[in-house]
Amino acid sequence: MENVAATQLNERGESKKNTGPLIIFIVTIVLVAVALWQFSTGKTEQRPVDSSKLLELAQGDNISATRHNEEEINDSIDVSLDVVTDVTEEVAATVKALDIEQVIALTLPPLDESDVWLQGKLPELTWRNELLSLLITDDIIRRFVVFTDNFAQGLLAYEHSPFIQPQVKFAIDEQSTNIDGEKNVWQWDEDTSKRFDIYVDLLRSVDSTTLVQWYVDLKPLIDEAYSELGYEDDFSYTLQDAITRVLDMELPKSAMNVTRSSVMYKYHDPQLEALDDSDKLLLRIGKENLLIIKSVLLEVDEKLAKKRAK
Numbered sequence: 001m002e003n004v005a006a007t008q009l010n011e012r013g014e015s016k017k018n019t020g021p022l023i024i025f026i027v028t029i030v031l032v033a034v035a036l037w038q039f040s041t042g043k044t045e046q047r048p049v050d051s052s053k054l055l056e057l058a059q060g061d062n063i064s065a066t067r068h069n070e071e072e073i074n075d076s077i078d079v080s081l082d083v084v085t086d087v088t089e090e091v092a093a094t095v096k097a098l099d100i101e102q103v104i105a106l107t108l109p110p111l112d113e114s115d116v117w118l119q120g121k122l123p124e125l126t127w128r129n130e131l132l133s134l135l136i137t138d139d140i141i142r143r144f145v146v147f148t149d150n151f152a153q154g155l156l157a158y159e160h161s162p163f164i165q166p167q168v169k170f171a172i173d174e175q176s177t178n179i180d181g182e183k184n185v186w187q188w189d190e191d192t193s194k195r196f197d198i199y200v201d202l203l204r205s206v207d208s209t210t211l212v213q214w215y216v217d218l219k220p221l222i223d224e225a226y227s228e229l230g231y232e233d234d235f236s237y238t239l240q241d242a243i244t245r246v247l248d249m250e251l252p253k254s255a256m257n258v259t260r261s262s263v264m265y266k267y268h269d270p271q272l273e274a275l276d277d278s279d280k281l282l283l284r285i286g287k288e289n290l291l292i293i294k295s296v297l298l299e300v301d302e303k304l305a306k307k308r309a310k
Contacts, residue, residue: 106217108217108218108220108221111141111142111221111224111225114140114141114221115137115138115139115140118137118140118141119137122135122137124210125206125210125211125214126202126205126206127205128201128202128205131198131201131202131205132202133164134163134164134198134199134202135162135163135164136161136162136163136164140162141218141221141222141225142160142225142228143160143161143162144162144222144225145222145225145226145229145235146160146225146229147160147161147162148235148238148239148242149226149229149231149238150278151242151245151278152238152239152241152242152245153276153278154245154276154277154278154279155276155277155278156277156278156281163199166195166196166199167195168192168194168195170192170265170284171189171191171192172186172187172188172189172192172258172265173186173187173188173189184259184260184261185257185258185259185268186257186258186259186260187255187257187258188255188256188257188258190286192284193284193285193286193287193288193289194286196284196285196286196289197289200285200289200292200293203292203293203296204292204296206296208296208299208300208303209303211300212300212303212304212307215239215304216307219235222235223235226238236304236308239304240301240304243297243300243301245278245279246282246290246293246294246297247294247297247298247301249279249282249290249294251283251287251290252269252272252283254269256269256272256283257269267280
């Protein structure tokens with residue numbers, strides 16, 4: 001009988017020794033959960049927790065703990081871990097909502113004084129700084145707004161163009177007179193589209209993410225310039241219309257022959273001649289250049305949409 005009693009005492013001792021660390025671990029998890037909960041709710045009033053009493057209860061109550069089976073202890077651990085997980089996720093959500101990253105507000109100059117400020121920042125926009133000479137740096141923001149507004153309506157405001165005019169003029173194939181037996185009709189010299197290559201190179205050298213961020217940063221000045229035109233709506237809708245016009249533009253499969261009854265050339269095809277002026281400009285840019293422009297503007301359009309969705 002004494003051996004049996006000794007054996008039972010040893011088993012109880014081992015049980016105490018094995019369950020003690022588990023209970024201490026559970027108490028530690030609970031303490032961490034309480035601390036995280038108090039941090040996440042932002043309470044300034046905190047009640048002191050006497051950890052020594054908790055540990056004392058944990059160590060002194062091993063006898064009662066042995067009454068629980070291992071499955072119940074594991075359930076307690078799982079519940080405690082679930083509490084910690086829930087609280088951790090809550091803290092993470094709170095941190096995200098507060099946006100702990102320090103955002104330095106961009107200080108913009110007045111619209112009338114923005115040219116000098118922008119000229120200093122333009123080299124950050126492209127790695128092809130030698131192409132920045134294509135830009136007209138006088139009244140930059142107003143030019144962008146007015147030209148975009150007109151372009152979206154199918155018009156071309158050359159006097160407000162953000163770019164200098166190409167030095168190479170439009171040309172025809174002088175050897176292709178009397179097309180299809182008609183006098184005063186010429187084939188359009190596709191090489192003349194190459195005069196726009198350098199402008200497309202500038203656009204292609206600009207990172208679309210940077211370009212969109214510039215638009216967002218400069219939006220207050222852009223809106224001011226837009227309101228000067230008498231508009232009360234958001235300029236972003238006009239910009240979207242201009243981008244959509246380019247993306248929807250399709251080049252004709254047939255030859256774009258031209259004719260001339262005065263100084264100016266006109267498209268021989270009445271349907272092409274009936275196009276808006278901005279669409280005719282896209283025709284003159286040429287197929288390859290237009291595809292590149294569409295690719296860049298598609299990226300810009302997608303990133304602008306993401307900015308609006310935030």
